[in-house]
Amino acid sequence: MIADPPFDRPRGRPLVATLLGLVALLATAAAPALAQSGTPITASIETRDLRVGFTPGPYEDAFKAGAAPVLGAQGYRIAYAHFSTGLEVNKAVAFDEIDANVMQHSVYLKAYNERNGTDLVGIVQVPTPPMGLYSRKHRTLSAVRPGATVAVPNDPVNLERALKILRDAGWIGLKANANPVDVTELDVTANPSGIRIVPLEAAQAPRALDDVDFAAIQGNFAIFSGLKLTEALALETMTAPYINVVAVRRVHAETPWAKAIVAAYRSDAFQAAIRADRFYDGFTLPDYFR
Template sequence: MNTRRTLLVATLAAVISFSAQAKDPKELVIGTSSGPYADQVKLGIKPILEKQGYKIKLVEFNDYIQPNFALAEGSLDANVFQHIVYLTKFSADHKLALSELVKIPTAPIAIYSKKHKTLNDVKEGTTVALPNDPTNQARALVLLDQLAWIKLKPNTDPIKASEKDIAVNLKKIKLLPLEAAQLPRSLQDADYAFVNSNYALASGLKLKEALITEKISPNYINLVAIRTADKDKQFAKDLAAAYRSREFLAVTNKYFADYAKTDYQLALEKQ
């Protein structure tokens, strides 16, 4: 058993007493990463579903690997932490039958620094930490291209961009790929760091402190994932309806005002 699978077993042991019993369709175990998407469930989704008689157990993970395995193996009923590009690749790579249920309000990936107050300080040898998972690294590289710190090869697919697609390192920066969870801590050493919103906010960083944020592509709007076999079950319909509700829109406006809203939330605001 490798290290990641060992961690998975250890994490799932904490919820086995909840999920191993005869499954009550009104008992839901939702996995998420610590930070804003856990807060969305706690502040918005959990109260809505509890009014309908559900009992909600929230399990927080500290990486992007365990939640999908836990969902596929049945220890979770849903998870909330990823976008469709990541879900599609992860499911294909590991042969998991997982599907998108509903999109959610999403905070952008952003560049932070504890050493510099502006992006204009970039120079030869400047260290830039960025995610090492392929889909989020692509987002970072596209933004670096937009900043003219690097130049990507012509016709590079922005969803699949990697370091091998860098045609010219215009500013001669040094890229430091790290696991997403390590990026907030990298700010102690790196000049700049791309930090995913969930880890940024969980570590105490604020969106207004970012030096620049991406304009989120529809490909990178986060979502609720479930097992494909569960898409037509009542709990899935009720979970999706909770996210699509006016009650959750009010929670979004109160606590997550800087996030990119979903199409259904924008449509609600126009009614």
């Protein structure tokens, strides 16, 4: 994990070393009120620090463009943490190393909770690029031939999304499965195109484009690697459960800072920032966008 600034303290410890100047300036005015209420001096300061984690993709840029200015105007200080995988960033939220993350859809979040015994929840949806089918060797879907290699994500939740793209392209038949976390290659019921499905770790898919005929790539990894949504030979039809969310621990979902994050994303300022940038053309937008 690379974090700026570094997180070298557990949540809730006093920030004495870094806040002596502030305490000195406010001591005279604050002391009577604190003495009367008994509230620790770090309580109000802690709610002003927001630690938000991201994996590679467009979500940090969107947050900085539209949500962070709104939060900053309210006095929140944002610290950005960077992770390589969703497992790492979810663990960081679960252990209160960071407050929130922006990188996953609700289906993935539910599967993570079930497998790890955690209780993370989505508090607001965010603009999300759809998964797409890309190729550096072929220009059309009709170029598929028997034996063609197709890279797909190796985690069940996103494997289902990829297989649905292949199904909609007419390349495979797919058994209906009500639970995405149970989907495997065995759910492919027909393969009239004769393709060879190659499961890969999702973040590796863009790098595999030179080695496979086609690759189903999640939108965040596609954009991070320099691919454009308009370059995809096919894009998934994204439904609400697959639109990404801001995730926090359930116990924090109703805190003032969590509500402030929700309000920042739903603000006119955030929506205007996203609509004004052509980079977000093709993204699936949450239903609060007007």
